[in-house]
Amino acid sequence: MTQDKPSQQDAVTENSWQKLTAFTDARVGLGRSGVSTPTKHLLAFQLAHAQAIDAVHTQLDAQQLAQQMMAQDWAPNCAPLFLHSRATDRATYLQRPDFGRRLDQASAGSLDQHTQNSKAEYDLVIAVVDGLSSLAVEQNTMPFLAALFDYLSEENPLNQQAWSVAPICFVEQGRVAIGDDICERLNAKCVLVLIGERPGLSSPDSLGLYLTWGGKVGYTDAYRNCISNIRPAGLVYPEAARKAFYLLNEARTLKLSGVKLKDRSDDDLLEHETQTTENFLIS
Amino acid sequence: MNPNRNTPQFRHILGERTFTFADLADLMAKATPARSGDRLAGVAAETAEQRAVAQMTLSDVPLSLFLEQPLVPYEEDEITRLIIDEHDKAAFAPISHLTVGGFRDWLLSDLASPEMLKSIRAGVTPEMAAAVSKIMRNQDLILVAKKCHVRTGFRNTIGLPGHLSTRLQPNHPTDDLTGIAASMLDGLLYANGDAVIGINPATDNVQQATRLIKMMDEVIQHYEIPTQSCVLTHVTNTIECIEQGAPVDLVFQSIGGTQATNDSFGFNLATLAEAQDAALSLNRGTVGNNVMYFETGQGSALSANAHHGLDQQTCEVRAYAVARKFDPLLVNTVVGFIGPEYLYDGKEITRAGLEDHFCGKLLGLPMGCDVCYTNHAEADQNDMDNLLTLLGVAGCTFIMGIPGSDDIMLNYQTTSFHDALYARRALGLKPAPEFDAWLAKMEIFKNNEQFTLNSQLPSAFQPSLQRLIGGL
Numbered sequence: 001m002t003q004d005k006p007s008q009q010d011a012v013t014e015n016s017w018q019k020l021t022a023f024t025d026a027r028v029g030l031g032r033s034g035v036s037t038p039t040k041h042l043l044a045f046q047l048a049h050a051q052a053i054d055a056v057h058t059q060l061d062a063q064q065l066a067q068q069m070m071a072q073d074w075a076p077n078c079a080p081l082f083l084h085s086r087a088t089d090r091a092t093y094l095q096r097p098d099f100g101r102r103l104d105q106a107s108a109g110s111l112d113q114h115t116q117n118s119k120a121e122y123d124l125v126i127a128v129v130d131g132l133s134s135l136a137v138e139q140n141t142m143p144f145l146a147a148l149f150d151y152l153s154e155e156n157p158l159n160q161q162a163w164s165v166a167p168i169c170f171v172e173q174g175r176v177a178i179g180d181d182i183c184e185r186l187n188a189k190c191v192l193v194l195i196g197e198r199p200g201l202s203s204p205d206s207l208g209l210y211l212t213w214g215g216k217v218g219y220t221d222a223y224r225n226c227i228s229n230i231r232p233a234g235l236v237y238p239e240a241a242r243k244a245f246y247l248l249n250e251a252r253t254l255k256l257s258g259v260k261l262k263d264r265s266d267d268d269l270l271e272h273e274t275q276t277t278e279n280f281l282i283s
Numbered sequence: 284m285n286p287n288r289n290t291p292q293f294r295h296i297l298g299e300r301t302f303t304f305a306d307l308a309d310l311m312a313k314a315t316p317a318r319s320g321d322r323l324a325g326v327a328a329e330t331a332e333q334r335a336v337a338q339m340t341l342s343d344v345p346l347s348l349f350l351e352q353p354l355v356p357y358e359e360d361e362i363t364r365l366i367i368d369e370h371d372k373a374a375f376a377p378i379s380h381l382t383v384g385g386f387r388d389w390l391l392s393d394l395a396s397p398e399m400l401k402s403i404r405a406g407v408t409p410e411m412a413a414a415v416s417k418i419m420r421n422q423d424l425i426l427v428a429k430k431c432h433v434r435t436g437f438r439n440t441i442g443l444p445g446h447l448s449t450r451l452q453p454n455h456p457t458d459d460l461t462g463i464a465a466s467m468l469d470g471l472l473y474a475n476g477d478a479v480i481g482i483n484p485a486t487d488n489v490q491q492a493t494r495l496i497k498m499m500d501e502v503i504q505h506y507e508i509p510t511q512s513c514v515l516t517h518v519t520n521t522i523e524c525i526e527q528g529a530p531v532d533l534v535f536q537s538i539g540g541t542q543a544t545n546d547s548f549g550f551n552l553a554t555l556a557e558a559q560d561a562a563l564s565l566n567r568g569t570v571g572n573n574v575m576y577f578e579t580g581q582g583s584a585l586s587a588n589a590h591h592g593l594d595q596q597t598c599e600v601r602a603y604a605v606a607r608k609f610d611p612l613l614v615n616t617v618v619g620f621i622g623p624e625y626l627y628d629g630k631e632i633t634r635a636g637l638e639d640h641f642c643g644k645l646l647g648l649p650m651g652c653d654v655c656y657t658n659h660a661e662a663d664q665n666d667m668d669n670l671l672t673l674l675g676v677a678g679c680t681f682i683m684g685i686p687g688s689d690d691i692m693l694n695y696q697t698t699s700f701h702d703a704l705y706a707r708r709a710l711g712l713k714p715a716p717e718f719d720a721w722l723a724k725m726e727i728f729k730n731n732e733q734f735t736l737n738s739q740l741p742s743a744f745q746p747s748l749q750r751l752i753g754g755l
Contacts, residue, residue: 013736013738015469015472016739016740016748017465017468017469017472017740017744017748017752019752020465020468020469020751020752022752023459023461023462023465023751024455024459024461024462024465024466024691025456025462025691026453026455026462026465026466026469026685026686026687026689026691027686027687027688027689027699028465028466028468028469028686028687029469030686030687030701032701032736034708035701035704035705035707035708035734035736036701036704036705037687037699037701041687045664045687045688045689046664048689049658049663049664049696052658053658055658056658056659094623094624094627094659095319095322095323095623095624095627096323096624097323097624098323132659198622198657198658198659198694199658199659199694200658200691200694200695201658201689201691201694201696202689202691203694204658276460276494277460277494277497277498277501278460279460279461279463279464279498279502280461280464280747280748280750280751281464281467281468281502281505281506281747282501282502282505282747283747283750
């Protein structure tokens with residue numbers, strides 16, 4: 001390249017405050033081509049968006065996930081159940097949240113059949129639901145369940161009362177409230193829904209957990225407790241499992257969930273929330 | 284409401300077929316350009332033909348019928364009462380003889396000058412604005428909105444023709460002050476933040492809001508920035524912040540178009556009046572006294588199961604009656620945030636953004652738009668570029684500005700600091716004049732006319748940055 005032609009470095013103005021990225025995940029200090037986003041950052045954004053879209057639209061391979069689970073030593077003995085919501089495909093799912101909250105006829109029938117045959121009394125049913133990110137479900141469900149079943153194990157001294165756990169339900173095209181349909185049909189005391197959350201650009205793999213005591217069709221969010229952002233870069237598995245176990249025990253004691261069940265699992269950590277407004281812009 | 288629900292109120296004969304519409308609400312819903320939220324509510328037109336016929340039928344409806352037949356009962360809903368009780372008959376007089384179709388022609392005509400449009404504002408109800416927007420094309424919505432000039436002020440002047448302001452949105456998932464300050468600095472150095480520096484708090488309580496309000500106030504004072512701050516917390520929290528002596532510039536609230544929606548949001552008109560009084564009592568504005576910041580968005584009423592069988596766009600415009608009662612500095616339609624069950628794709632988001640902007644401006648609101656989408660909507664950056672450009676042409680009051688379009692707290696994509704500069708350069712739109720002067724003084728802009736940024740770090744920001752990252 002000859003000297004009188006502008007180099008790429010001349011076209012892109014780097015920002016001297018780019019090092020602020022050490023203090024935040026926000027896309028600060030990107031620099032600029034003229035006033036526009038430099039090519040490097042434009043393409044990085046496109047990749048992140050592509051991953052988020054794929055997380056929404058990639059179908060959950062429930063069979064494979066179930067097989068993976070059955071190979072674990074913590075896996076419940078009973079065979080898992082495979083269910084589907086009334087939303088026939090992803091386009092319908094995205095536009096009709098009401099369809100995603102209810103089981104389709106075949107799934108409802110198979111659960112009813114199971115209840116009739118087994119005559120079991122379940123304390124807990126766990127529903128693994130694709131939600132808005134199959135990626136989140138595929139990456140986080142197994143390690144989270146491993147940590148949770150550690151707590152639920154009879155060998156755990158913290159576990160004062162055994163938990164009778166229903167077959168794990170794998171649900172496609174489901175929303176959070178489909179757990180209530182499942183809980184009611186299995187006549188279980190409570191339901192834990194593990195579901196792929198709406199993917200963010202920097203977090204396409206975020207798993208959510210919802211607990212409902214005595215879930216019934218028509219229950220609103222006011223009846224649920226939520227643990228959000230379960231993933232390696234967010235709330236890590238042992239922490240998420242500890243919180244889930246706390247909520248399960250509290251729900252069983254109080255026989256309720258939702259706004260009346262407060263998550264005090266961190267009370268002994270007592271955050272000393274500061275009132276300082278100090279920051280580098282004014283220090 | 285149609286007094287006799289058993290016989291359809293509207294009929295339209297097309298060839299050998301008769302199309303009927305139960306009442307004004309039904310006709311409005313069926314005439315609405317297609318969108319997923321109206322399908323979800325079960326109020327949308329069943330066929331494209333039925334929609335076109337509904338638009339023809341609606342165009343024959345006299346504007347005065349909207350005063351006689353409220354879409355939500357007067358007795359049940361304080362927003363209907365607000366709309367009817369405060370309707371200005373004198374302002375309405377020049378258009379009182381028009382039908383919805385005639386109103387469109389009038390708005391597009393040279394009779395509707397900016398002065399004339401200003402003079403009829405108080406005579407236009409949300410339902411009239413919604414109705415005419417349903418039979419307008421995108422270019423109509425742009426052209427008429429451009430003629431509606433709405434000027435407001437607090438520490439700078441918002442809404443002058445040929446200007447576009449930006450809300451600097453330095454959200455952080457844990458409200459970490461260093462993280463927030465990093466995004467603020469980035470935004471200011473990219474010439475953003477004249478509409479407001481506004482934070483959506485991750486932890487939503489009075490204590491946290493106060494901390495963030497103080498922090499932003501200190502930065503604004505330290506650098507003498509002619510702008511205002513806002514923490515987007517619940518209105519009752521902000522009232523408490525003011526009572527505790529926090530330096531509140533603007534009061535925020537999300538608002539909807541029915542009383543039941545706002546009940547579900549936990550406030551009513553009296554709450555907003557109390558908050559406005561409290562903020563005014565602080566007397567912190569220097570250029571003007573507009574102290575409210577409202578956010579809206581199509582679909583919120585249905586989401587709260589409080590839509591009274593109306594289409595989502597009509598509900599949305601009714602929220603503007605709430606907004607204009609309290610003389611806001613800024614109103615922001617957060618158009619693509621709610622998700623694909625209300626606005627499915629880029630086309631629906633674009634249409635809704637232009638409708639909201641037009642209806643807001645026609646009613647006299649300082650209307651801005653959060654040009655945005657979520658990752659489960661059928662939309663991408665190109666759709667946002669299109670809507671941003673269209674709104675820039677339409678004279679949109681303000682847009683959001685965020686580092687690299689990525690809101691790491693709310694997990695959605697909105698316009699970036701760079702996007703705002705694109706709109707300035709492509710369309711020649713300047714920031715608020717007081718802020719523009721500050722950008723020159725601080726050497727952030729090297730050339731304000733050509734929107735050229737300084738390639739060096741402006742000297743006023745060097746010491747702070749040195750302290751933080753000097754050792755890295």
